[in-house]
Amino acid sequence: MELSERFHSCRAFDLEEQKFVVFGKEDCHFAYRDSLFKRSRKGRYIITGVSLELNTEPAINTSYGAIQAELAKRGIAAPGIRDVAEVVSHIRVSKLPDPSTVGNAGSFFKNPVVGIRQFLALKERFPDIVSYPAGNDQVKLAAGWLIDQCGWKGRAVGAAGTWKNQALVLVNNGGATGTDIYRLSEAIVKDVQELFGITLDREVNIV
Numbered sequence: 580m581e582l583s584e585r586f587h588s589c590r591a592f593d594l595e596e597q598k599f600v601v602f603g604k605e606d607c608h609f610a611y612r613d614s615l616f617k618r619s620r621k622g623r624y625i626i627t628g629v630s631l632e633l634n635t636e637p638a639i640n641t642s643y644g645a646i647q648a649e650l651a652k653r654g655i656a657a658p659g660i661r662d663v664a665e666v667v668s669h670i671r672v673s674k675l676p677d678p679s680t681v682g683n684a685g686s687f688f689k690n691p692v693v694g695i696r697q698f699l700a701l702k703e704r705f706p707d708i709v710s711y712p713a714g715n716d717q718v719k720l721a722a723g724w725l726i727d728q729c730g731w732k733g734r735a736v737g738a739a740g741t742w743k744n745q746a747l748v749l750v751n752n753g754g755a756t757g758t759d760i761y762r763l764s765e766a767i768v769k770d771v772q773e774l775f776g777i778t779l780d781r782e783v784n785i786v
Contacts, residue, residue, distance in 0.1 A: 581609070586607070589626050591625060591626045593624055600624075602615075646666055653666070674744050675745060691777050695717065695718060722779055726747060730770075740763070
């Protein structure tokens with residue numbers, strides 16, 4: 580689920596005007612892994628609070644493939660909120676490194692969104708390509724899968740590398756600089772572009 584689906588408003592401090600302002604949902608111009616705060620107003624505001632709209636009745640969402648698989652593995656046919664929460668936590672622990680012991684910035688790249696024609700062409704070449712419907716005749720591809728197919732999962736270049744359980748996560752194995760991480764990301768972007776014709780977009784902010 581995207582934050583924008585439950586977002587109501589946020590309060591932020593305007594560094595230029597030196598005052599607090601409130602942004603409604605439409606003001607934020609949300610998009611996939613993107614918003615006003617990452618584009619035209621990047622660096623201008625410090626968000627100090629967020630208000631969310633939540634349902635009073637649970638709306639269980641198990642559409643994510645790994646959740647369905649883990650629930651089936653546990654023999655849970657009619658999951659409740661606690662079941663889904665425990666499964667999501669388990670999946671995260673199994674796939675992602677502990678930031679207290681392994682330096683990382685979480686998912687480094689966005690999942691690319693392509694048109695249906697491009698997807699079908701890719702599907703013909705790569706029948707096992709991992710994808711999700713994105714609406715409006717578009718398909719979201721799993722960036723981690725793309726990176727894995729290029730041989731990067733668990734691979735290191737000096738002190739920088741990708742996580743052994745999730746190629747989408749870049750890690751600092753000890754002593755890597757920001758430049759090392761960036762160069763690694765550049766190499767990954769190049770390989771994915773050459774194999775799939777897709778340019779990965781970094782999710783992290785480069786400063």
